[in-house]
Amino acid sequence: MATGRTVGKYTKLQIDDANSGGTLRDIPVATFAAVGLQAGDVVDLTALQDAVKGFFTGVEMYEIPITGPFDTTTKVSASTTGNAPALSGSHLVLKEINNGSSPLAFGIYIGMQGHWATNDPVFGITGTAANGCLLRDYTVDINTQMYSAIIYGFPGSAIPTWGTAQLS
Amino acid sequence: MSNRTHKKHSRFYLGGFDLSSHAMDFGPLAWLSSPEGQTALTDAAQGFFPGINTISIGTLNTIFDNTATTGSQIVLKTIGGKRVVSAPLGMGAAPVSGDPVFAGEFEQKDFKAAMEGMVTASVEFEPSARATSLLYARPWGNVIHAKGAETSANTGESDHENEAGQTTAGGFMVWQLFSADGTGTVTLSIDDDQATDGAYTALVSSGAIDASTDPIAGIVALGQGVTVDTFTRWQIAFGGNTTTATFFLSFHRG
Numbered sequence: 555m556a557t558g559r560t561v562g563k564y565t566k567l568q569i570d571d572a573n574s575g576g577t578l579r580d581i582p583v584a585t586f587a588a589v590g591l592q593a594g595d596v597v598d599l600t601a602l603q604d605a606v607k608g609f610f611t612g613v614e615m616y617e618i619p620i621t622g623p624f625d626t627t628t629k630v631s632a633s634t635t636g637n638a639p640a641l642s643g644s645h646l647v648l649k650e651i652n653n654g655s656s657p658l659a660f661g662i663y664i665g666m667q668g669h670w671a672t673n674d675p676v677f678g679i680t681g682t683a684a685n686g687c688l689l690r691d692y693t694v695d696i697n698t699q700m701y702s703a704i705i706y707g708f709p710g711s712a713i714p715t716w717g718t719a720q721l722s
Numbered sequence: 723m724s725n726r727t728h729k730k731h732s733r734f735y736l737g738g739f740d741l742s743s744h745a746m747d748f749g750p751l752a753w754l755s756s757p758e759g760q761t762a763l764t765d766a767a768q769g770f771f772p773g774i775n776t777i778s779i780g781t782l783n784t785i786f787d788n789t790a791t792t793g794s795q796i797v798l799k800t801i802g803g804k805r806v807v808s809a810p811l812g813m814g815a816a817p818v819s820g821d822p823v824f825a826g827e828f829e830q831k832d833f834k835a836a837m838e839g840m841v842t843a844s845v846e847f848e849p850s851a852r853a854t855s856l857l858y859a860r861p862w863g864n865v866i867h868a869k870g871a872e873t874s875a876n877t878g879e880s881d882h883e884n885e886a887g888q889t890t891a892g893g894f895m896v897w898q899l900f901s902a903d904g905t906g907t908v909t910l911s912i913d914d915d916q917a918t919d920g921a922y923t924a925l926v927s928s929g930a931i932d933a934s935t936d937p938i939a940g941i942v943a944l945g946q947g948v949t950v951d952t953f954t955r956w957q958i959a960f961g962g963n964t965t966t967a968t969f970f971l972s973f974h975r976g
Contacts, residue, residue, distance in 0.1 A: 615768035627725040653755040693752040696729040709760035709769030
């Protein structure tokens, strides 16, 4: 495992392929935005008499827009540590989980100067009956042949974290 | 068949008319949900549940064409009606059985011509409250019969295999009848079978369509708990003096 800097081509997304009893799949992604947590409900508590502005952060949140090529490749098993991504068709996965209400496992893996391996960073959460993410707004642009969708939080779920181990 | 594609392999069918030779582009094909916040004070992170879905076929941008009967201006100039729209995406070639299809019933909001350079027109659609498929919030399905002519019933073993196998959530059939001869009837339907043993049974049917009403389109919805087997195939029947029909079929599982 390398440490230090890396390049985007070693990033991959794995996400459950069904709203219940799903299987993790690698899907093709061209762009990720806002990978990580953000402070939600930030309130401005600045008084006129304060010397500087002051804010209080609320419950954390995440909302990760993704885009990628519209793809109908037959689904295959997700890749494991040290291996190149094994891509399943983005359309075959996303059309099944879009706008669902059951938590999904997901992981955004950042390979450090090579294919992701254990001890490289990964942001995500293991799926259980109460924990995971949801996905919404699956949209296809035929001019670019690219899809877009948004990964976001399931109510009451534990928070996704930055880890270094394969998620399930 | 390729797994990725180009828009030149997409098609746009509306009310039994094939507008693909006029359409320059359409979309975006959107399947949206307005999230409803559900965050308690002590939750680790903000969470949301999906609200009511919005399914949109977006805007059709087309060449302005006044060819009698089939020109885009002739077909689309009357607004305010409910339109059955099918948008199959051919994967690396013209659409074939198994290719993805985005379809539904949409209200045509407008028809606006523009005269900057070549004369073009745009049409915007909204989801229809009169839609047959209001029970289903899933616009994506698969081509069961690509646009083409048939003159006899289908006796084939299988046509399309659902990758997820048998489902128990119903679905709906979208049919586009582009042309039929004579003054008899055409019945478009889909059969299903759990194995490739030739034991197909009828799943969903358009009923007898008067051939003289072509071009015409429709949607037939199953009950939401209906079982749909793994394999589906197109089927056709003729009545009276009608012996050939050019049509498109897709099925959208619930």
